[in-house]
Amino acid sequence: MNGDFLSLISSNPFSGLTVGEKCPELLEATTVFAFHFSEGVVMAGDHRATAGNVVFSDRTEKIIELDNHSLIAIAGSPAVAFEMARTLQTTFEFYRRSQLQVLSLAAKVRALSRLLRENLPATLQGVGAVAPLFAGREPGDGHPGIYYYDPLGAQFEAAGYAASGSGSGSIRSVLHYLTKWGNPRPQQMDRGDAINLSNRLLLTAAEFDTATGGVDPSRGVFATIRLLTRDGIQTVSEKEQIGAWRKGDGND
Amino acid sequence: MIEEPYRWLEAVANRREYIEDQLRGATPVFAFSRPEGVLLLGAGPGRTKIFEVYNRHGMAALGNPVDIEKLRQAVIETAHLEGFNRSPDDVTLRRLVGFSISTALKNAFEQIVAAPLIVEALFAECGGAREDDVLVRVRYDGAPEYASNGIVVAFPDREREREACEWLRAQLTGSDPLARVRGLCLTAWSALVGGTEFQDLKPPDPLPAALDKHGIESALIDRSGTGPAQYRPLGEQDF
Numbered sequence: 001m002n003g004d005f006l007s008l009i010s011s012n013p014f015s016g017l018t019v020g021e022k023c024p025e026l027l028e029a030t031t032v033f034a035f036h037f038s039e040g041v042v043m044a045g046d047h048r049a050t051a052g053n054v055v056f057s058d059r060t061e062k063i064i065e066l067d068n069h070s071l072i073a074i075a076g077s078p079a080v081a082f083e084m085a086r087t088l089q090t091t092f093e094f095y096r097r098s099q100l101q102v103l104s105l106a107a108k109v110r111a112l113s114r115l116l117r118e119n120l121p122a123t124l125q126g127v128g129a130v131a132p133l134f135a136g137r138e139p140g141d142g143h144p145g146i147y148y149y150d151p152l153g154a155q156f157e158a159a160g161y162a163a164s165g166s167g168s169g170s171i172r173s174v175l176h177y178l179t180k181w182g183n184p185r186p187q188q189m190d191r192g193d194a195i196n197l198s199n200r201l202l203l204t205a206a207e208f209d210t211a212t213g214g215v216d217p218s219r220g221v222f223a224t225i226r227l228l229t230r231d232g233i234q235t236v237s238e239k240e241q242i243g244a245w246r247k248g249d250g251n252d
Numbered sequence: 253m254i255e256e257p258y259r260w261l262e263a264v265a266n267r268r269e270y271i272e273d274q275l276r277g278a279t280p281v282f283a284f285s286r287p288e289g290v291l292l293l294g295a296g297p298g299r300t301k302i303f304e305v306y307n308r309h310g311m312a313a314l315g316n317p318v319d320i321e322k323l324r325q326a327v328i329e330t331a332h333l334e335g336f337n338r339s340p341d342d343v344t345l346r347r348l349v350g351f352s353i354s355t356a357l358k359n360a361f362e363q364i365v366a367a368p369l370i371v372e373a374l375f376a377e378c379g380g381a382r383e384d385d386v387l388v389r390v391r392y393d394g395a396p397e398y399a400s401n402g403i404v405v406a407f408p409d410r411e412r413e414r415e416a417c418e419w420l421r422a423q424l425t426g427s428d429p430l431a432r433v434r435g436l437c438l439t440a441w442s443a444l445v446g447g448t449e450f451q452d453l454k455p456p457d458p459l460p461a462a463l464d465k466h467g468i469e470s471a472l473i474d475r476s477g478t479g480p481a482q483y484r485p486l487g488e489q490d491f
Contacts, residue, residue: 005336008329009336012333068479086336087336090332090335090336093332093481094328097303097305098324098325098328098329100299
């Protein structure tokens with residue numbers, strides 16, 4: 001009765017995934033990132049999941065709302081990552097309902113860390129590595145944080161931005177440049193500029209990484225973008241992304 | 253003691269008497285199926301009688317606070333395990349009552365060598381439309397009674413509980429706003445606690461919005477809620 005859903009499911013197990021001797025081509029999901037902007041945190045990702053050189057899906061949702069105060073962005077094995085997101089959603093809600101209070105941000109950050117640590121055998125076997133990003137804030141407190149993890153579960157808070165997945169190198173480079181010399185810098189950007197930057201970052205990543213995709217403004221295909229602000233979590237609609245894109249130079 | 257059937261029966265009868273004696277003096281709780289969703293209402297200092305269970309599920313209870321807590325934890329655990337192992341849509345009140353709540357209460361009631369659960373409860377599930385709502389009254393011995401008219405009252409005295417239910421049904425129309433539902437509910441609450449006969453009870457004008465010596469706990473399982481969790485505690489501004 002301590003509100004710990006992870007303990008509850010370990011005492012009420014259900015059959016998990018098993019991997020046979022001959023493992024199929026592994027599915028992977030890339031590319032995701034988060035950065036601070038003037039109203040909070042932007043978390044965005046493309047829609048592509050790949051298996052080797054095969055585009056498995058261009059409609060994958062990688063930015064997942066865990067509760068009213070936290071988001072996860074998944075990169076790596078979708079099977080494990082989606083299960084982690086679902087486990088965290090239930091864990092946070094179970095705690096809130098059973099303990100009649102919201103789980104603290106520190107505990108949420110550690111809950112994901114624990115899941116990654118428990119996934120270590122699959123990570124070492126090369127069949128289920130996940131490199132997620134987490135964004136959250138304490139209820140009532142306006143300042144949100146961005147966290148990234150190593151595969152063993154170590155957690156780090158990002159000062160301004162974080163990225164994960166195969167296209168993350170390009171995105172980190174651009175965000176580093178903009179944070180250092182941009183005008184405005186990402187953390188000074190308003191909502192429209194931050195949305196526009198998100199789509200531009202994904203297009204930049206896709207230029208150098210075949211596994212990044214699913215964003216094509218010329219066909220009206222945009223990123224998944226969610227905002228974590230004082231008002232909670234908002235999903236940026238396709239209509240708003242089109243508006244922001246046109247307000248930029250509209251040139252892809 | 254339990255090897256002799258008549259002694260077992262006597263022990264169960266004693267147990268029933270003990271529980272009902274312990275429940276005497278407890279204040280009532282209510283659930284209403286409304287166009288806006290399911291309204292839960294009770295009197296207490298806050299988060300002592302009305303609780304969220306799952307996305308579309310809530311409960312209200314009276315009795316020993318520790319036993320209310322035991323029941324609450326048990327049903328929340330069952331609902332979340334079911335929602336996690338299957339899907340949130342598979343968490344239904346009929347299954348929760350049938351396989352968890354009623355069984356747990358009946359077992360606790362019949363374990364005559366252990367302390368009983370001193371708790372009476374009602375549970376609610378908000379459906380997509382009003383006719384899909386499920387309201388159920390569960391007694392301390394686990395017996396469930398499903399409501400067919402969109403109103404459930406839980407009170408230790410069964411006859412008075414039935415009278416309150418009928419009075420409320422006669423007073424309410426389908427289009428009444430939540431403020432009127434609350435006012436009639438508080439009138440029935442005062443009548444139950446004060447021992448007023450429902451036969452002669454007329455709704456006061458204006459209807460009460462508060463109780464003299466008690467705070468009000470209320471929540472709505474909101475049919476129009478956009479997120480997965482549709483339960484929200486209500487404040488004065490919501491009426």
